[in-house]
Amino acid sequence: MYKLYINPQNKKGHLNRELQGHFSEHLGRCIYEGIYVGENSSIPNENGMRKDVVEALKKLQIPVLRWPGGCFADEYHWMDGVGPKENRKKMINTHWGGVMEDNSFGTEEYMELCRQLGCKTYVNGNMGSGTVREMSEWVEYMTLEGTSPMADMRKNNGHEAPYRLDYFGVGNESWGCGGNMLPEYYANEYRRYQTYVRTYDWEKPVYKIACGPNAEDYEWTEVLMKLAGGHMSGLSLHYYTVPTGDWNKKGSATEFDKKDWYQTLKKTLYMEELLSRHSAIMDKYDKEKRVGLIVDEWGTWYDCEPGTNPGFLYQQNTMRDALVAAINLNLFNKHCDRVHMANIAQLVNVLQAVILTEGEQMLLTPTYHVFDLYKCHQDGELLDSFLETKEIGEEDAKVPNLTESVSLGTDGKIHITLGNLSLDESYEIEGILAETGIKSAKGRILSGQMQDHNTFENPHKVQTHIFEQIECRDNRLNFAIPPCSVLELEIEMA
Numbered sequence: 184m185y186k187l188y189i190n191p192q193n194k195k196g197h198l199n200r201e202l203q204g205h206f207s208e209h210l211g212r213c214i215y216e217g218i219y220v221g222e223n224s225s226i227p228n229e230n231g232m233r234k235d236v237v238e239a240l241k242k243l244q245i246p247v248l249r250w251p252g253g254c255f256a257d258e259y260h261w262m263d264g265v266g267p268k269e270n271r272k273k274m275i276n277t278h279w280g281g282v283m284e285d286n287s288f289g290t291e292e293y294m295e296l297c298r299q300l301g302c303k304t305y306v307n308g309n310m311g312s313g314t315v316r317e318m319s320e321w322v323e324y325m326t327l328e329g330t331s332p333m334a335d336m337r338k339n340n341g342h343e344a345p346y347r348l349d350y351f352g353v354g355n356e357s358w359g360c361g362g363n364m365l366p367e368y369y370a371n372e373y374r375r376y377q378t379y380v381r382t383y384d385w386e387k388p389v390y391k392i393a394c395g396p397n398a399e400d401y402e403w404t405e406v407l408m409k410l411a412g413g414h415m416s417g418l419s420l421h422y423y424t425v426p427t428g429d430w431n432k433k434g435s436a437t438e439f440d441k442k443d444w445y446q447t448l449k450k451t452l453y454m455e456e457l458l459s460r461h462s463a464i465m466d467k468y469d470k471e472k473r474v475g476l477i478v479d480e481w482g483t484w485y486d487c488e489p490g491t492n493p494g495f496l497y498q499q500n501t502m503r504d505a506l507v508a509a510i511n512l513n514l515f516n517k518h519c520d521r522v523h524m525a526n527i528a529q530l531v532n533v534l535q536a537v538i539l540t541e542g543e544q545m546l547l548t549p550t551y552h553v554f555d556l557y558k559c560h561q562d563g564e565l566l567d568s569f570l571e572t573k574e575i576g577e578e579d580a581k582v583p584n585l586t587e588s589v590s591l592g593t594d595g596k597i598h599i600t601l602g603n604l605s606l607d608e609s610y611e612i613e614g615i616l617a618e619t620g621i622k623s624a625k626g627r628i629l630s631g632q633m634q635d636h637n638t639f640e641n642p643h644k645v646q647t648h649i650f651e652q653i654e655c656r657d658n659r660l661n662f663a664i665p666p667c668s669v670l671e672l673e674i675e676m677a
């Protein structure tokens with residue numbers, strides 16, 4: 184029996200809904216085909232956006248969408264993507280597959296997508312190959328209400344009112360694909376570029392995000408916080424789960440064994456160390472925790488599916504990805520004092536996608552269902568909780584058997600999300616609420632075998648089910664969590 188202690192009286196911090204954010208790049212079939220099919224497509228669409236995809240994402244209450252990259256952001260020139268489509272410049276997407284980019288999805292289309300989704304906007308600016316002026320004018324184009332060359336251009340392009348720009352990234356992976364800069368150099372450049380990222384409406388100041396470290400590059404965080412911490416609202420962090428740790432041979436998304444399963448989960452759990460250590464450095468320079476740690480790229484990265492364009496990063500998604508998502512989302516909750524936003528890579532058809540499409544067909548991945556189970560935490564308050572665990576796994580790949588986080592929801596109920604990392608053991612759990620009786624409890628579960636995934640032939644093989652086997656008495660609830668599963672429980676207090 185494993186005990187889960189919850190203290191509903193001890194609130195530990197706010198769970199920004201943006202902790203469950205997403206990322207969409209001009210990469211492979213993410214934007215084109217996956218989201219945007221154009222007004223003339225036979226696939227049902229509203230202003231060019233796939234209706235099926237938009238509906239599915241609205242069900243997740245998608246809180247924020249980052250765009251246009253990624254590496255693509257640092258070669259994206261926004262003016263190429265506004266105005267009449269027939270006049271938009273065509274370019275080669277050199278990072279991703281060398282395919283032609285016709286810029287038919289640009290600023291207007293992104294803002295329209297966010298309008299349809301009802302989500303916040305996160306635009307990533309080009310510092311790698313763009314100028315200060317170009318970045319400054321993009322922000323002016325999007326957000327200035329009055330008269331100015333850029334605001335007038337927006338109005339001429341059919342949008343009278345300014346757009347709402349919630350988050351703005353100043354460069355992406357500037358230590359790598361975004362310009363191969365050194366931290367001191369980037370810090371200086373960041374200070375310069377961000378000066379001209381103006382806030383035109385002080386009721387909605389732009390939240391400026393500086394490019395942060397690649398995984399465990401703690402020096403980058405140190406230098407950035409020291410030299411530019413006062414000029415940023417957030418600092419990004421990128422960390423991908425690569426099962427083998429070898430970027431040349433990452434492993435298959437669907438063909439893997441027990442050892443790979445635990446190895447992948449162990450690599451995912453490394454996120455805990457990254458969050459703790461980067462936060463500790465940030466604490467040195469920002470004791471009030473004003474600057475957010477923005478994990479704007481996370482998720483699994485496997486060898487792409489056989490027969491697909493290697494530059495398109497298309498991969499399947501199994502119960503292993505479900506557990507990866509469950510672990511990460513619980514960790515972001517637990518670190519909500521510093522982590523203000525996180526964005527899984529990527530939304531559709533790329534890396535750990537929540538949706539896959541094939542022509543007019545669409546399927547929801549196991550990762551989608553985890554986000555569906557976790558949406559109960561959005562804008563809740565993290566509650567003090569502790570779960571007893573034991574170590575399981577294989578040699579060199581040991582992990583705790585369980586992961587959890589608990590919140591008090593905006594609905595006044597307690598929400599628990601749990602993952603069972605074991606492939607063969609089910610665990611009896613007793614939840615104990617401090618000084619609080621339980622009126623009722625209900626749950627939903629996602630479970631299966633490790634390689635289970637949805638295909639276009641069998642799109643509902645992995646899906647959530649009602650979980651009824653819960654017993655409540657006074658301030659305790661008892662249940663057993665099956666192996667290889669993610670569980671959401673909702674408790675009504677007496």
Ligand code: AHR
Binds near residue numbers: 252254529
């Ligand atoms: O998500 C794919 C790529 O991974 C992004 O373009 C880049 O920022 C990262 O290296």
